Amino acid sequence: RDLGLAGAELPLSALVPAFDGKLVKVEAQSDDFNLVEALRTRGLQVVGDYGALLDTSAAHLREYLQVAKGAGATVVRATLSHLLCGDRRKMAGGWDAHLNALAARLNEVLPFAEEMGVCIAVENHQDANSDDLLRLADMTGSSPAFGVTLDAGNPLAVGEDPVEFAARIAPLIRHVHLKDYTLHFAPEGYRLVRCAAGDGVVDFPAILAIVRANGHNVLPAIEVAAQSTRTIPLLETDWWDSYGASPATRLIPVLRLLWERGRPLGEPYASAWERGEDSGEVSDEEWYIVRRSVHYFRRLHAAANASPSPA
Numbered sequence: 001r002d003l004g005l006a007g008a009e010l011p012l013s014a015l016v017p018a019f020d021g022k023l024v025k026v027e028a029q030s031d032d033f034n035l036v037e038a039l040r041t042r043g044l045q046v047v048g049d050y051g052a053l054l055d056t057s058a059a060h061l062r063e064y065l066q067v068a069k070g071a072g073a074t075v076v077r078a079t080l081s082h083l084l085c086g087d088r089r090k091m092a093g094g095w096d097a098h099l100n101a102l103a104a105r106l107n108e109v110l111p112f113a114e115e116m117g118v119c120i121a122v123e124n125h126q127d128a129n130s131d132d133l134l135r136l137a138d139m140t141g142s143s144p145a146f147g148v149t150l151d152a153g154n155p156l157a158v159g160e161d162p163v164e165f166a167a168r169i170a171p172l173i174r175h176v177h178l179k180d181y182t183l184h185f186a187p188e189g190y191r192l193v194r195c196a197a198g199d200g201v202v203d204f205p206a207i208l209a210i211v212r213a214n215g216h217n218v219l220p221a222i223e224v225a226a227q228s229t230r231t232i233p234l235l236e237t238d239w240w241d242s243y244g245a246s247p248a249t250r251l252i253p254v255l256r257l258l259w260e261r262g263r264p265l266g267e268p269y270a271s272a273w274e275r276g277e278d279s280g281e282v283s284d285e286e287w288y289i290v291r292r293s294v295h296y297f298r299r300l301h302a303a304a305n306a307s308p309s310p311a
Contacts, residue, residue, distance in 0.1 A: 003294050007045030009077060009175075009221045012036075012067050036071045045219055047175055048076040053122070054101060058108040065109070065118050075119045075175045075219075077149040083127040085230050086158040088242035095242040099132060103139035106146060113145035121174040123149040126157035126230065130168040131244060137172055147174030150211070152202050153181045153225065156192055158243075159234050161253035163206045170210050176220035178204060178297065181230075184263040188233035193269045194225035196292035198300075201257050205300065222297065224289045227273035227282070 012035070014025050039046050048068035050061070061078075068076050080102055081091065088095045106120065113120050124133065133148050140146045150173045155165035166173070180200035184191040197204060211218050233239050263269070272285040 001042045001044065003291070004298075005044075005222075005294070007047065007219055007221075008039070009047040009049050010035075011049045012046070012071050012073070013064055039071070046071050046073045047219065047221065048073040048118075050076050050078040050120075052079045052082060053105050054081075054098075058105060061105075061109050061120075062112050065113055065116050065120075069116050069118055074117060075121050075147070075149075077121050077123055077175055079123050079125045079127075081125070081127045083125075084157070085232050086126055086129075087233065087239060088127065089238060091242070099135065100139075103136060106136070106140045106143075110140055110143040110145045114143065119145050119147045119174045121147040121149040123177070124151050124154045124158075124165070126151075126154050129158040129160055129243065129246075130155070130165050131246065133169050133172060146172075147216075148172040149175040149177060150207075151177040151179055151223070152204065152207050153177075153179040153192065153200070156181060156183070156201075156254060156257075157230060157232055159232070159251050159254055161250075161257070162202050163210070164250070164253060166207045166210045170214045173211055173214055174216055174218060176207075176211055176218060177223040178220050178293070179223040179225050180204075180293075181225060182263055182269075183258050183261060184267065184269050185258070185265045186231055187235075187265075188231055189235045190232055190258055190262065191269060192225070192230040192232065193263075194227070194229075194271060194289065196289045196296065197222065198293070198296035201261050204297075205304075208300075222290070222293050224286060224293070227271045229269060229271070229274065 048064065048071065050064055053061070065076060081098065083090060091098055102122075110120065122128075122133070122136065124130075128136075137146060148169055150166055150169065152162050152166070154177075155162045178197055180195050180197045180202045181192040182195050182200045184193055208220070211220065272282045277285075
């Protein structure tokens with residue numbers, strides 16, 4: 001509210017996913033504080049944040065959709081796996097089998113989601129490429145309750161250009177994470193380093209133009225990337241083994257970004273948390289990135305709505 005934002009994306013139940021894959025029960029709300037009421041009294045919209053689809057039962061997800069509906073959410077963001085850096089070599093049983101299991105789970109829940117009027121928007125959480133998301137849409141019968149949370153920076157983690165990725169899945173986009181990265185050369189490929197929106201390589205005006213034209217009422221969310229640097233090892237041949245055949249030209253825009261805007265191999269890139277700074281320093285860095293990102297999008301919005309200058 002203080003930053004002039006329109007809403008928030010956050011977990012809406014006491015059982016929430018932690019980054020290590022475990023489910024953590026958070027403290028119950030006190031009698032004098034109600035989250036849903038706090039959002040409503042401030043006029044804030046909400047996107048429900050859910051964890052990995054296969055971590056819990058279909059019944060748990062249905063219950064969560066009911067909670068989200070009660071909070072006024074029409075979109076619930078969910079993840080497909082706990083993989084990062086596009087590295088599917090760590091997926092037990094293989095990526096194709098995992099995708100089939102995801103489709104089966106979604107097909108269990110999507111009819112209920114349709115009844116509730118809530119969209120399950122799965123995120124490209126550094127695991128799925130654009131082909132995977134289009135395939136999931138097909139495997140779920142193009143349900144109106146199935147959508148995608150487009151993380152604007154994460155296509156880089158699977159060797160795709162963010163703008164081209166957004167264009168390929170445009171009709172599926174129901175939510176957006178506006179997250180930026182700087183690119184750094186690395187022996188294994190390249191690194192993705194957290195930064196404020198506008199300071200990295202993601203072309204937000206182009207992505208937002210695609211989202212605005214897709215026919216859905218999308219409320220984008222500003223996201224600050226994780227404290228940990230992500231190294232994308234796409235120069236390791238077996239990293240590609242679980243990816244289906246695609247044109248080699250799809251990689252060219254990413255390589256062009258790297259060669260035109262990539263930071264030198266030896267340039268420092270660690271976050272305050274990675275450097276072992278105290279919690280105050282870590283918090284200050286986090287809030288700096290949040291506020292700088294908000295200011296960037298405010299300027300972008302003002303420029304897009306400015307009247308043309310007279311000749």
